[in-house]
Amino acid sequence: MFEQNAAMWSRYLTELTLGFHIIFATIGVGVPLMIALAQWIGIKRNDPHYLLLARRWTRGFVITVAVGVVTGTAIGLQLSLLWPNFMEVAGQVIALPLFMETFAFFFEAIFLGIYIYTWDRFKNRMRHFLILIPVTIGATMSAFFITTVNSFMNAPQGFEMVDGMITNIQPIAAMFNPATPTKVAHVLSSAYMTSAFILASIAAVQLWKGKDHVYHKKALHITLGVAMVFSIATAIIGDFSGKYLADYQPEKLAAAEWHFETEGEAPLILFGTLDENNNVHNELRLPYALSILAYSTPGAEVTGLDQFPKEEQPPLYIHYLFDLMVTIGVLLTILAITYFLIKKWKPAGCFENGSCFLSFCRDRSRCLPLKSAGYSLKWDGSRGSCVVI
Amino acid sequence: MSLEILGISVLWIFLFGYIIIGSIDFGAGFFSTYTEWSGKKHLIHPIIQRYLSPVWEVTNVFLVFFFVGIIGFFPETAYYYGTALLVPGSISIMLLAIRGAYYAFNTYGGKENKWFTFLYGVTGVLIPASFTIVLTISEGGFISLADGSVSLLYEELFTSAYSWSVVLLAIVSVLFISASFLTWYADQANDHKATQLLRKYTLAWSFPTILSALAVMWYLRQHNATHFSNMLDLSWIFILSVVAFGAAVWLFYHRKRYGFAFIAVVLQYFFAFFGYGISHFPYLLYPHLQIFDGFTNTTMAIFLVVAFVMGLVLLIPSLYLLVKLFLFNKPYVQGQR
Numbered sequence: 001m002f003e004q005n006a007a008m009w010s011r012y013l014t015e016l017t018l019g020f021h022i023i024f025a026t027i028g029v030g031v032p033l034m035i036a037l038a039q040w041i042g043i044k045r046n047d048p049h050y051l052l053l054a055r056r057w058t059r060g061f062v063i064t065v066a067v068g069v070v071t072g073t074a075i076g077l078q079l080s081l082l083w084p085n086f087m088e089v090a091g092q093v094i095a096l097p098l099f100m101e102t103f104a105f106f107f108e109a110i111f112l113g114i115y116i117y118t119w120d121r122f123k124n125r126m127r128h129f130l131i132l133i134p135v136t137i138g139a140t141m142s143a144f145f146i147t148t149v150n151s152f153m154n155a156p157q158g159f160e161m162v163d164g165m166i167t168n169i170q171p172i173a174a175m176f177n178p179a180t181p182t183k184v185a186h187v188l189s190s191a192y193m194t195s196a197f198i199l200a201s202i203a204a205v206q207l208w209k210g211k212d213h214v215y216h217k218k219a220l221h222i223t224l225g226v227a228m229v230f231s232i233a234t235a236i237i238g239d240f241s242g243k244y245l246a247d248y249q250p251e252k253l254a255a256a257e258w259h260f261e262t263e264g265e266a267p268l269i270l271f272g273t274l275d276e277n278n279n280v281h282n283e284l285r286l287p288y289a290l291s292i293l294a295y296s297t298p299g300a301e302v303t304g305l306d307q308f309p310k311e312e313q314p315p316l317y318i319h320y321l322f323d324l325m326v327t328i329g330v331l332l333t334i335l336a337i338t339y340f341l342i343k344k345w346k347p348a349g350c351f352e353n354g355s356c357f358l359s360f361c362r363d364r365s366r367c368l369p370l371k372s373a374g375y376s377l378k379w380d381g382s383r384g385s386c387v388v389i
Numbered sequence: 390m391s392l393e394i395l396g397i398s399v400l401w402i403f404l405f406g407y408i409i410i411g412s413i414d415f416g417a418g419f420f421s422t423y424t425e426w427s428g429k430k431h432l433i434h435p436i437i438q439r440y441l442s443p444v445w446e447v448t449n450v451f452l453v454f455f456f457v458g459i460i461g462f463f464p465e466t467a468y469y470y471g472t473a474l475l476v477p478g479s480i481s482i483m484l485l486a487i488r489g490a491y492y493a494f495n496t497y498g499g500k501e502n503k504w505f506t507f508l509y510g511v512t513g514v515l516i517p518a519s520f521t522i523v524l525t526i527s528e529g530g531f532i533s534l535a536d537g538s539v540s541l542l543y544e545e546l547f548t549s550a551y552s553w554s555v556v557l558l559a560i561v562s563v564l565f566i567s568a569s570f571l572t573w574y575a576d577q578a579n580d581h582k583a584t585q586l587l588r589k590y591t592l593a594w595s596f597p598t599i600l601s602a603l604a605v606m607w608y609l610r611q612h613n614a615t616h617f618s619n620m621l622d623l624s625w626i627f628i629l630s631v632v633a634f635g636a637a638v639w640l641f642y643h644r645k646r647y648g649f650a651f652i653a654v655v656l657q658y659f660f661a662f663f664g665y666g667i668s669h670f671p672y673l674l675y676p677h678l679q680i681f682d683g684f685t686n687t688t689m690a691i692f693l694v695v696a697f698v699m700g701l702v703l704l705i706p707s708l709y710l711l712v713k714l715f716l717f718n719k720p721y722v723q724g725q726r
Contacts, residue, residue, distance in 0.1 A: 063493045069446055070489030074482045076453055080460055081478045084471030088464045092685055095461030096692050102457050103700035106450045110707045113443035114714055117721075121714075134707070171692045 010082040017075045024068035029143045029188065030195025031061045032136040037222060039129050049215045050222075055119065057199060062116055069109075089166065093159045094152045096171040101145035108138025140188060147187045151179035155248050178248050182241040189237055193230035197332060199223045221343075228336035235333060238326070239293070246294035250303035255314035256322040257290055258283075262304040266290035271323055274316060392690040393680050396462035399697060400455060401666050407451035408662065409566060409655055414448045415513040416567020417441055418488070420590065422510020425503070433583045436575045439724060443715050445492055447708075449485075461693050465683035469674050470523065472539040473532050481519045488512045517559040525552045528613045529675030551608035558601040562658070565594040569637065569654045573647040577722045588641055595638050599631070602661065613675060619668035626664035633657040 035054045042050030080087050091098075111134040122128045152158075158174030159166050200223035206216045245253035253259070258269050258280055268290040272283025288298035295302070305313055390398075417437045424430045460467045471478075491509035495501060526532055531546050532539060546552050568590035575583035610617040620627070633656040640650035671680045684690065715721055 065446070066489055066493035069449055070486050070493075073449060073453055073485055073489075076457060077478055077482055080456065080467045080471035081475045082471075084468045087460055087467035087471060091460050091464035091467060092689060095457075095464070095685065095689055096696060098457050099461045099693055100696050100700070102450060102454045103696070103703065106447070106454065106700075107703055107707060109446040109450050110704075110711050113446060114711055117443045118714065121721075166686075169686050169688045171689055 014075070014078060014082055017071060017078055021068065021071035021075050024064050024071055025143070026191045026194050027061070027064045027198065028068045029139045029191040030193070031057060031064070031199070032132065032139050033192055034195055034199055034223065034226065035061065036129070036132045036136055037226065038219075039132065041222065043125050043129060047218075049218050051125075052215065053219050058116060062112075065112065072105075090152070092166050093156070093169055093171065093174045094149055097145040097148045097152075097175050101142050101149075104138050104142035104145055106138075108135050108142060111135045111138065143187055143191060144184055147184045148175045148177075148180050151177050151183045154183070154252075155179040179244065182237060182244045185237045186234065186241055189230045189233040193227055193234050193332075196223045196227035196230060197336075200227055220339075224336050224339050227332070228340060231329065231333040231336055234329060238329070242293045243295070246302060251305065251308045251312065252314055253294065254303060254305045254308075255316055256318050258316065258319050259290060259302060259304045261306050262301060264291065264299050264301040266294075266300075266302040268293060269319075272319075274319075278316070392687065392694065393462075393684050395694060396458075396684070396690060397666075397670075397680055399694075400458045400462065401663070403451060403458065404455045405659065405662050407448070407455055408658065410444070410448045410451060412517070412563040412566035413570045414441060414445055414567075415517055416563045416565075417571060418491075418513030419510050419564065420567065420571070420587075422507055422513070424586075425506060425510075429586060432586055433571070433575070435724065436571060436578060436580060436583050439578075439722065440571070440574050440715070444711065447711065449489075458693075462685055462690065463673060463680070463683040464685050465678055466673055469532070469539055469678055470526075473526060473541040474523065476541070477519060477522045481516060484512045484516045484519060488516065514560055514563070517563045518556045521555045521559045522546070522552075525549075525555050527669070527672070527674050528609070528616060529672075529677075530612065532674070532677070534677065549608075549612070551605070551612040554601060554604040554608045558598070558605050561594055561597040561601050565591065565598045566654060566658065568594055569641065569651050572641065573651045574716075574722065576647045577719070579723055584647075588644070588647075591641050592638070595634070595641070599634060616668060616675070619670075620664065623664050623668050626660050626667070630657050630660035630664065633660060 035057050038050045039054035115131045152174050155177045157177045158170040160168045203216045203219035268286040270284040272280045290302055291298050291300040421437050487508050531542050568587050572587040572591050633653045637650050637653035640646050
């Protein structure tokens, strides 16, 4: 009984630290790319607005990095403090990317320190820009390495279990497991997307407050451009993730989609509520959609939760988190596309007096909390079920 | 050289790196707060800020590198130390969080808050003190393995003279290392008032380091006689350490060559730390865990070593650049950039 409690408390504590860390980690991965983009445009077009943008973003970014460093150190230590048995066993197989992650972060931290404190030290502005490249690479690589560890937890491979002993260890195979491609791609593209939206919302709030300066409009334009590209990319990768789950972790897909019985022509359940007998109410049913989502054909058979013993089923509340995440993602994608459609067709009187632009911004300013929430939800959902393996 | 020894040597070198640059960081925090209370903050605060601002994240990575590395090379340490250190480790995390928050909001955010600065200064002493628990329990006698589960014996730990002597050594060492480095840094900056004040701190904390080191030795003899006699066999290393200490104090006292003086301080700790480490061999945790049984599989070890070498190829030039721009760049150090 106590064991069970200890495990639950460890999960809560891990969830708390990770839920907090993931926001700052996401910003840490995505924002350097945005800063680099702004600085690049600024240098190329010799436009001080973009340079100022890069500089201001950096100022704010440093604060989030500081928080990210601390929460990252905390979660690193907690892995050993809260899950010593897991680390003892899994460390045999998956220590390599964990170790390399510290190198990637080391690299990033050194160049970030240099970058921040050398704004006016180089005569050649391009040289200062070059310092940002290792920061961006380091941030992306550290996300890559750490996500391979999480992928390994979902689809462990690269070793054999013989009489409770781990043998025939292949660290590279463990890193590049079946979950790695979709997970890494999803983490990276959603990090770029989230960061772009967060920065877009800063510009949007300024415009909304009535600061009509072209500086904010430029900021909104490039951030939403990046946001649109990566929100579409994230949606496509999300679809691949669904197909991965159907093949390798059907219980996870089944729990997230409340798919209880194995069947062909499976409908997709959107939203809804669950009663104590696991009956779904108030839902929106899309016929065939789950089969299409999982296997690209309407008739495909999708494994349901009935194939898994009760104690191996993920908690069913992840459906709420999952649907909320998808909904937020879809809304954000539509929002970014709408912005560019309005820009392109310029409905009558729109940009001249700025009225529809501003009312558009009013919506945009709500993105910041929403998007952060979306990311946390995704993470919590995947954690909730990854402990099941 | 076997992979086990290679692994532990690499980790020990990084831990040593952390001890030096971490001490500079922690001690700087303490001096920052202390001078605020004694009304001399304006003298040394700019120097401390100029050094710490670009490098504190790098300092933190040394720590992460060590604990990720030790679990990679010696996964069994996760089981023993991870389980035993749940509570003290979590306290250290909280202290680090306070410190990180200070950097995030006070330094970068630009808002000065007296209480926050005070907390920051206090963590500069408490964090090293809390970290010493790891080294203390490695001597054995503080962990029970009753019915297969590891637990920390708090009563033994808190009533042990050995454990408190290590805490004392850690705190005075942090202050000594930090003050000696900052003296050199302030001298580079041509800031004479700051140099003199920091030199005074350096000298004040110099002999306490030796006294507390002797206390540690004395109590170690009672606590873990095997380790103590191993240390005596290596006494030449400890003598070198004392010689380096003497050179450092002589240079600081005569106001000469602060750069060399700081290097002598580093050497003092280098010899002492490696003497301690080598005499601790082959135990990772007396008497339960030896380096050879706690080691990871050979495949992983080779991969880790390869990753490490490739990592160094990236890191050494980057660190060189960092040091060149912020440590050995006169205009920066003097605040002209």
